[in-house]
Amino acid sequence: MKATFRGGVHPAHGTKRPTQALAVRDFVSDTVQIVMNMNIGAPSTPCVKKGDHVKVGQVIGEPNGFMSIPVHASVSGEVLSVEPIPYLSEAPAMCVTIHNDFQDEWVELKPLGSVETVDPSLIIPAIRDAGICGLGGASFPTHVKLSLKPEQKCDFILANGAECETHLTSDDRLMRENSTRVVDGLRAVMRATGVKQGIIGIEDNKPEAIAAMEKACQGRDGVRVQVLKTKYPQGGEKQLIEALTGRQVPTGGLPIQCGVVVVNVATCAAIADAIIDGRPLIDRICTVTGCVRNPANLRIRVGTIVEDIIGECGGYSTEAGKIFFGGAMMGICIPNSNVPVSKSTGGIVVMSKEQATSAEEDPCIRCGKCVDACPIGLLPYDMKVSADADKLEECQKKHIMDCMLCGACTFVCPARRWLTPSFKVAKQKIAAQAKKGGSGK
Amino acid sequence: MLPILYAGLVLGILGLIFGLVLTFASKKFHVDVDERVAKVREACSGANCGACGYPGCDGYAAAVVAGEAPVNGCTPGGAESARKIAAIMGTEAGDEKERLVARVRCQGAKGIAKERYVYDGYVSCATAASMAGGPKDCRFACIGMGDCMDHCAFGAIKMVDNLAVIDEKKCTACGSCVNACPRGVIELLPASQSVIVRCRNSDIARVARAVCMDACIGCGRCKRECQYEAIVVENGFARILPDKCTRCGACAKVCPCNCIVVS
Numbered sequence: 001m002k003a004t005f006r007g008g009v010h011p012a013h014g015t016k017r018p019t020q021a022l023a024v025r026d027f028v029s030d031t032v033q034i035v036m037n038m039n040i041g042a043p044s045t046p047c048v049k050k051g052d053h054v055k056v057g058q059v060i061g062e063p064n065g066f067m068s069i070p071v072h073a074s075v076s077g078e079v080l081s082v083e084p085i086p087y088l089s090e091a092p093a094m095c096v097t098i099h100n101d102f103q104d105e106w107v108e109l110k111p112l113g114s115v116e117t118v119d120p121s122l123i124i125p126a127i128r129d130a131g132i133c134g135l136g137g138a139s140f141p142t143h144v145k146l147s148l149k150p151e152q153k154c155d156f157i158l159a160n161g162a163e164c165e166t167h168l169t170s171d172d173r174l175m176r177e178n179s180t181r182v183v184d185g186l187r188a189v190m191r192a193t194g195v196k197q198g199i200i201g202i203e204d205n206k207p208e209a210i211a212a213m214e215k216a217c218q219g220r221d222g223v224r225v226q227v228l229k230t231k232y233p234q235g236g237e238k239q240l241i242e243a244l245t246g247r248q249v250p251t252g253g254l255p256i257q258c259g260v261v262v263v264n265v266a267t268c269a270a271i272a273d274a275i276i277d278g279r280p281l282i283d284r285i286c287t288v289t290g291c292v293r294n295p296a297n298l299r300i301r302v303g304t305i306v307e308d309i310i311g312e313c314g315g316y317s318t319e320a321g322k323i324f325f326g327g328a329m330m331g332i333c334i335p336n337s338n339v340p341v342s343k344s345t346g347g348i349v350v351m352s353k354e355q356a357t358s359a360e361e362d363p364c365i366r367c368g369k370c371v372d373a374c375p376i377g378l379l380p381y382d383m384k385v386s387a388d389a390d391k392l393e394e395c396q397k398k399h400i401m402d403c404m405l406c407g408a409c410t411f412v413c414p415a416r417r418w419l420t421p422s423f424k425v426a427k428q429k430i431a432a433q434a435k436k437g438g439s440g441k
Numbered sequence: 442m443l444p445i446l447y448a449g450l451v452l453g454i455l456g457l458i459f460g461l462v463l464t465f466a467s468k469k470f471h472v473d474v475d476e477r478v479a480k481v482r483e484a485c486s487g488a489n490c491g492a493c494g495y496p497g498c499d500g501y502a503a504a505v506v507a508g509e510a511p512v513n514g515c516t517p518g519g520a521e522s523a524r525k526i527a528a529i530m531g532t533e534a535g536d537e538k539e540r541l542v543a544r545v546r547c548q549g550a551k552g553i554a555k556e557r558y559v560y561d562g563y564v565s566c567a568t569a570a571s572m573a574g575g576p577k578d579c580r581f582a583c584i585g586m587g588d589c590m591d592h593c594a595f596g597a598i599k600m601v602d603n604l605a606v607i608d609e610k611k612c613t614a615c616g617s618c619v620n621a622c623p624r625g626v627i628e629l630l631p632a633s634q635s636v637i638v639r640c641r642n643s644d645i646a647r648v649a650r651a652v653c654m655d656a657c658i659g660c661g662r663c664k665r666e667c668q669y670e671a672i673v674v675e676n677g678f679a680r681i682l683p684d685k686c687t688r689c690g691a692c693a694k695v696c697p698c699n700c701i702v703v704s
Contacts, residue, residue: 091574
């Protein structure tokens, strides 16, 4: 039986994924811009200055407290500048620009050995020092996720290989080409947290990845592959937990409250690299697709500029309308192509002018398709009424804070209502209000 | 015929019983409401803007009668409503406060402030700002999606070329727009203050100038020109002190960036 969850949509139907058959190749550009707020927690503090010579893997940003990760140089060469640049969020981000000397000179690495023999208490510090955050997109610091309190009981570690976003194939390629490392990483997490069961969830549109992972799991303790139905948002944390374990995360809660920790497969591979090779997180696999001449799966260094990546893929095939970090469903539209990629950029999707044009909103016809599509079980059409009227308390009563902005409702809406954008605005306003109220006390 | 009579009779008797119960309840559980509350409510502007700090006009009226709120607390109503409320309460209206108006401290309209990208998403300044700091290159600029316009209960704000323009005659200084703006571009200033610095870019001159032709670069020429020490230049931009300013407009003449405006 293929596991799945209630609701969801099938945006990938009819969408070709040309990059699925393409092996990962390396790409290194001559300049990288490494921003300091790579993770969702506190931004790191730059600890190099203009003119310094840095080696690959050298720490260039010190973590700021527990909810933060160090940032490492992804190329060797000279630091050109340390200054804030406009980035994806509202405030400008501190950024270290490094000119690559192509010597690829590494700092001395400290491998810890095999994941099965290493002292479990060393694993989480190693993950933190390697600067690993969730590579699925949310970039939550992984060491924070794995540092369980004594009263927290965990039964399962789930490796998220669903990759339900349309277009993206980076996790698929990783699982095919580097399956052992994914299992190693999952084992390391299991040993660090003392959990006996690990499940790797993969959607059934990736048969080669499933075969490769099943082979890699043979002879390993407590790890197995579970095939999932191909459906969006199968890779959403709560949906994955429901599909694989039958448990539900409580409203406003974290997965650990139902005894589960979810780690992306790319994060697993990065953890294995950090322990076996002592190698910090300086590169990742990224799918470049859409309106580019030669779509590709590239292993890019953190901080590579989007324009360079698109140049490597042969440039735009038509006039570009919008560029997304991540997939077409939940990706973030970037302001222009001079933005560097971060640790959580699993894909770059270029849309043509025509594809990127937003349609006019029509009135709701009460068909209820959004209700069927919502993986959480909310009433999007009803929430939209309250959100547009700026009635935030009413929105909260309708559980808007449980909305994860997956966009399934907007995708199915025949009236092309801007459901997800309204929810995003309302959620931002509620969060801002809560912050205001919190600081006032 | 008989069933109709019965029905009429039963309903009539029921009506009588309920009527008696209601009359009894209204006498027995009568709560004295100060009639001044309704009068004060009437004297307010009725905009429910919340500028007084109470939940709407009803809340303010109750607070005034309870002696908790000052009689001149209704900002949109201004001096007139303060006088009326004072008369109802039998007190003095006190010193008349100078009328304030909301002013937009930005003139980065389309074509003046550089645009970083074309935004065609959800029309809201807050959302646009969260996308890489907004479509305008300047991180202090008016985003121009009209959050303030949506919040203005008096129709005093309209958007012209992606810039908020405030009708000073209609503005009642309730402050809704000041709270609505995610950038803090709007400020309440005395109505008589006709000389305004319409920029608050605190970046260094090179950066400020690169993103907007009309940005204040903090050069200090206005400060040197002012004979009344009414201008301070701090955080990279000039600020006029309304108490000292004589509205002579000498600063506006020397400003190399045209960001001091005399209205």
